[in-house]
Amino acid sequence: MRLDGVGRRYGARGPWVLRNIDLDLPRRSLVRVEGHNGSGKSTLLRIVAGIDAPSKGRITGRPRSAYVPERFPAALPFTAVGYLTHLGRIHGLRGPAAARRATDWLERFGAGGHARTPLAELSKGTSQKVALTQALLADPELLVLDEAWTGLDPAARDVLDRTVAERVAAGGTVVFVDHDPRRLAGAADARYRVSGDGLDRLPAGAGTGTDARPADAGTGIRPADVETGARPADVATDARSAHNGALPTGPRVIIEAEAPGAAGHPTPRDLTGLAELPGRPYVTRGPDGGTTVRLAVAAAHSDALLRALLAAHPPWHIRAVAPAPPSPPPAAPAPDENRYP
Numbered sequence: 001m002r003l004d005g006v007g008r009r010y011g012a013r014g015p016w017v018l019r020n021i022d023l024d025l026p027r028r029s030l031v032r033v034e035g036h037n038g039s040g041k042s043t044l045l046r047i048v049a050g051i052d053a054p055s056k057g058r059i060t061g062r063p064r065s066a067y068v069p070e071r072f073p074a075a076l077p078f079t080a081v082g083y084l085t086h087l088g089r090i091h092g093l094r095g096p097a098a099a100r101r102a103t104d105w106l107e108r109f110g111a112g113g114h115a116r117t118p119l120a121e122l123s124k125g126t127s128q129k130v131a132l133t134q135a136l137l138a139d140p141e142l143l144v145l146d147e148a149w150t151g152l153d154p155a156a157r158d159v160l161d162r163t164v165a166e167r168v169a170a171g172g173t174v175v176f177v178d179h180d181p182r183r184l185a186g187a188a189d190a191r192y193r194v195s196g197d198g199l200d201r202l203p204a205g206a207g208t209g210t211d212a213r214p215a216d217a218g219t220g221i222r223p224a225d226v227e228t229g230a231r232p233a234d235v236a237t238d239a240r241s242a243h244n245g246a247l248p249t250g251p252r253v254i255i256e257a258e259a260p261g262a263a264g265h266p267t268p269r270d271l272t273g274l275a276e277l278p279g280r281p282y283v284t285r286g287p288d289g290g291t292t293v294r295l296a297v298a299a300a301h302s303d304a305l306l307r308a309l310l311a312a313h314p315p316w317h318i319r320a321v322a323p324a325p326p327s328p329p330p331a332a333p334a335p336d337e338n339r340y341p
């Protein structure tokens, strides 16, 4: 999707809130929007989401979009699941499928117990979970999050972090504003600051004024710039002595991640660090044999592993997350030349 020369003002004679906005929103990207209070971030997000129209300029290539505002209008005469089923039907789902998806998402966010509570009786945090569920129900290609983490409990914030990573890995676009500079810090593919004259593009990897790191951030991942230029052959040789977890049995998730930084290839230190992350994943080089790695981890640890990858400095780019085929590993695995070590 592209915005060209977009401007917005409220009222024919009102001041321009946004002007000269040129913005490219490619697939498979996470885009952060920043700016001081009142600079027009929410106005821009509403235009990106398609719930407000620009006063001038052009928007092309709009994908199927969904929007989560900071405040969810809760004074509607529905229960949570009744409201979500209704919206699911509007999005073309059959009633039972809509109710099932709504219930699944509410449970994932830890609000399954409130499915039958009237919207007007929900707490701010649970209302926010309903707002997230309505946005995710229809599997949007573009997800727009305006301070959507506000009011969520830590577990639900983690679920939202992971959901964002999954959507981007699946080829979607996520655009977000958040007052917390540590939110998905460094994970954005692009960062923009709204200013009176348009949008300023900021360095993508840098944090937003803080080096703070979540307490549960991963251990052992080193920035790729410590050993720039490592070749895949070096990786295999140098890493031999390091631990690599056994291929987990039972339900597994495969995460494909791209090495952080500009170095290109994961270094031996990167690989050692990966094998020590939550769930002690089984690490192999990705199909391109170069910049990506594949991590097989027990499904129960996949959330924690994704969090650690995203919280690393610099963060790994998550390229794909998928359940592994259910077959158990062979008793004596054949030599796998891609396996590390």
Ligand SMILES: Nc1ncnc2c1ncn2[C@@H]1O[C@H](COP(=O)(O)OP(=O)(O)OP(=O)(O)O)[C@@H](O)[C@H]1O
Pocket: 010, 017, 035, 036, 037, 038, 039, 040, 041, 042, 043, 044
């Ligand atoms: N519906 C509206 N009618 C009139 N003016 C509006 C409307 N919505 C926003 N504005 C004005 O547009 C300007 C930008 O508001 P907006 O909410 O987009 O900024 P923001 O950067 O998201 O602010 P904050 O960080 O405080 O949430 C503000 O001056 C605001 O008062």
